[in-house]
Amino acid sequence: MTRLFAGTAFDKLPTCERCGLLEAECTCPPPARELTPPEKQTARIAVEKRPKGKVATVIRGLKADANDLPALLTQLKTTCGAGGTIDGDLLEIQGDHADRVAKVLAKLGYKFPR
Numbered sequence: 001m002t003r004l005f006a007g008t009a010f011d012k013l014p015t016c017e018r019c020g021l022l023e024a025e026c027t028c029p030p031p032a033r034e035l036t037p038p039e040k041q042t043a044r045i046a047v048e049k050r051p052k053g054k055v056a057t058v059i060r061g062l063k064a065d066a067n068d069l070p071a072l073l074t075q076l077k078t079t080c081g082a083g084g085t086i087d088g089d090l091l092e093i094q095g096d097h098a099d100r101v102a103k104v105l106a107k108l109g110y111k112f113p114r
Contacts, residue, residue, distance in 0.1 A: 036066035038109035045105075045112070047096050057098050059091040059105070072108075079104050 016026035044060040057080075062069065069086050077084045080097040093101060102112065 033065070035068065036063070038105075039111070041066070041110055042113060043105050043110045045098050045101055047098050054094070055096050057093040057096060057101055059093075059101060060089070062089060062091070062110075064089050076101055076104060 014023045015021060016023055016028055018028050019026055041063075042061050046058045046060070048056055048058050050056055059076075062072075064086075069089075069091060073084055073086055073091055076091065076093055076097075080093050080095065080100050082094045082097060084091065084093040086092075106112070
């Protein structure tokens with residue numbers, strides 16, 4: 001019996017690089033994510049009007065895979081005393097809190113466009 005990919009890398013079952021077990025049997029913890037330092041990122045802050053006259057402070061430019069956005073959102077919501085949400089790479093804080101958000105992000109080391 002010959003396999004479709006016999007003799008190629010696809011013929012072998014995937015194994016863990018650390019312990020050598022099959023990936024299905026491996027119990028190694030997942031590798032830690034590498035986060036981009038805030039000094040190398042640019043955040044864009046805007047205040048936008050939502051339907052029914054609601055206002056939201058929106059933070060763009062921070063990639064979800066390079067940041068801990070849930071922790072950052074929690075810190076911003078606590079500082080502003082408002083609710084908020086994450087939508088992909090977009091952070092939203094309820095209300096007009098652009099100044100407070102800018103101060104927190106600047107303190108953490110994020111850059112802003114001029």
